[in-house]
Amino acid sequence: MTPAFIPRPWLGVLALLACAALWSMNGPLIKILNRPDAMDRALRLFGVSATGVEAPPPATADRAVKSTHSPEPAEPRESTAVPTPAGGEGVTLAEAGGAEVRPVSPWTIASFRSLLGAAVFVPLAWPHRGTLRRVKPRWVIAGVVLFILMTTTFVVANTLTTASNAIVLQYTAPLVVFALSPLVLGERPSAGEGWVLLIVLVGVAVIFFAGPAGDTLGLVISLSSGLWYGALTVALRGLREVDARVVVGLNTLCSGLVLLPLVALYGSFSVTPFQLAMLALLGIAQFATPYLLFSYGVRHVEAHRASLITLLEVFLNPLLTWLVVAEAPGSATLIGGPIIVLGVVAWIFATLRRRSIHNRQ
Numbered sequence: 233m234t235p236a237f238i239p240r241p242w243l244g245v246l247a248l249l250a251c252a253a254l255w256s257m258n259g260p261l262i263k264i265l266n267r268p269d270a271m272d273r274a275l276r277l278f279g280v281s282a283t284g285v286e287a288p289p290p291a292t293a294d295r296a297v298k299s300t301h302s303p304e305p306a307e308p309r310e311s312t313a314v315p316t317p318a319g320g321e322g323v324t325l326a327e328a329g330g331a332e333v334r335p336v337s338p339w340t341i342a343s344f345r346s347l348l349g350a351a352v353f354v355p356l357a358w359p360h361r362g363t364l365r366r367v368k369p370r371w372v373i374a375g376v377v378l379f380i381l382m383t384t385t386f387v388v389a390n391t392l393t394t395a396s397n398a399i400v401l402q403y404t405a406p407l408v409v410f411a412l413s414p415l416v417l418g419e420r421p422s423a424g425e426g427w428v429l430l431i432v433l434v435g436v437a438v439i440f441f442a443g444p445a446g447d448t449l450g451l452v453i454s455l456s457s458g459l460w461y462g463a464l465t466v467a468l469r470g471l472r473e474v475d476a477r478v479v480v481g482l483n484t485l486c487s488g489l490v491l492l493p494l495v496a497l498y499g500s501f502s503v504t505p506f507q508l509a510m511l512a513l514l515g516i517a518q519f520a521t522p523y524l525l526f527s528y529g530v531r532h533v534e535a536h537r538a539s540l541i542t543l544l545e546v547f548l549n550p551l552l553t554w555l556v557v558a559e560a561p562g563s564a565t566l567i568g569g570p571i572i573v574l575g576v577v578a579w580i581f582a583t584l585r586r587r588s589i590h591n592r593q
Contacts (some may be wrong), residue, residue, distance in 0.1 A: 244323070244532030248541040251525040256548035257518040258386075259395030261558035265510055266391045270557035275506065283468075289563035308542045308587040309361040336507055337499035339491060342387040344503075344511045346488030349520030351483060357481030366473040375467045379483040380490055382460035383519075385453050393450030400439045401454035403546045408462025428575050432543050435571030439546070442564035468530045474501045484520055502534050546572050 343536065364372060370460035389398040447518040471479055495501060530538045550561035559570075 240532045244529040244538075245541060246296060248529035248533060248538055249544065251522040251529060252542045253548060254518055254522040254525070255542070255545045256335050256504040256552050258401065259390065259549040259559075261388040261510055261514045261518060261529075262338075262341060262393065263557045263559060265341055265354075265507060266338065266512070267327045267557070268335055270559070271310035271335070271507075273557055274510075313459045314495060336503060336511075337495070338384075338388045338391045339494040339497075340418040340499035340501070340513070341502070341511065343488050343491035343495045343499075345515035345519050346383070346484045346491065348512050348515030349523075350485035350488055352516050353477055353520050353524065354483040354485055357475065359536040360475035360478050363473065363475040363478055366472055371467060371470040372474075374485055375464065375471050375479065375487045377462040378460050382457055382464050383487060384491065385457040385460060389450050389454040389457055391509055395559060396439065396550040396561050397451060398454045398457070399546055399549040400436055400568075401451060402458045402533070403543055404438060404455065404458035405462035405465065405539055408459055409465050412463065414465045418437075428540060428578060431575035431578070432540065432572045433577065434497065434567040436546065438568035438571065439564045440560075440568075442567070462539070467529065468527055469534070469538075471527070472531040475525050476531065479521055479527045480524045481521065484515075540575070542574075543572050 244548055260270070264274045386398065389402075402593070468479065526538075526542070529541075533541070547565075550559075550565050550569070553559045554561055
């Protein structure tokens with residue numbers, strides 16, 4: 233039941249803010265799964281090996297390094313490096329007892345996180361499946377297709393370029409929302425919100441154009457992810473009469489199943505216990521739960537305003553990636569991120585002030 237003292241639109245705003253915070257975990261988690269050096273760092277933090285066995289303390293690794301400088305020549309060892317989609321190589325971790333850590337393919341990440349999220353939300357959605365009859369089938373189909381395209385391209389982009397580049401380019405989505413909302417939903421942004429969009433896009437431009445150039449393919453896929461994200465925001469607004477649990481359950485289930493053939497062709501169904509735990513965290517806490525919050529939020533907040541609020545992820549995602557896996561954002565991100573946050577906060581307080589004046593009249 234909605235508390236009487238909190239208007240539904242502001243509950244929607246709070247849901248979208250929480251969604252942005254949880255979405256921001258995707259950068260470090262995808263890096264941990266796909267990049268051996270990031271996984272190495274995570275294994276050190278958790279004190280486990282790739283096989284789930286307790287790892288020796290870091291001093292063991294230090295002694296191993298020192299021993300290579302002893303007068304006795306070390307026995308040569310055949311390399312077991314494994315190429316990754318990002319151009320990196322698999323590594324053999326000293327703290328993992330010499331066990332090889334194989335990166336998880338983007339197709340496996342995208343499929344498994346969807347299926348794990350669906351395992352939680354499909355049972356919750358089943359009693360409310362009748363709400364699908366409230367909307368036309370084309371909205372349901374559009375939501376599923378756009379969800380698959382957006383989430384898959386974003387995961388692939390994170391394995392081909394930095395988390396900063398991937399998330400910044402995905403957040404060109406407000407341009408798509410502002411273009412489609414009047415045509416599809418009949419929702420017209422105000423002039424003030426247009427200025428706020430310009431402010432946040434200045435932040436996006438600073439991060440992208442002033443930063444180091446990334447892989448071209450990764451940048452192109454990131455841009456396509458932004459296109460699908462903007463279109464999905466509009467589609468979810470069209471699905472606002474459907475229970476949010478149904479939207480999340482259907483999208484995650486269909487996404488996971490559709491991607492299984494790609495896992496069989498280009499990925500692997502074999503993961504370590506540690507990787508499975510990371511995939512579960514990615515699928516439930518970072519993936520399904522935020523989309524439940526997002527689906528709820530856009531039921532009570534116009535699509536163009538929802539896109540502005542979730543722009544907070546552009547700042548939080550690179551920050552968390554830096555803290556967890558030591559992929560430091562560039563100076564452009566440190567300049568552009570606060571500009572984006574300033575624009576979003578300014579919009580929230582301006583809206584609050586406008587509604588307060590309206591209520592007094």
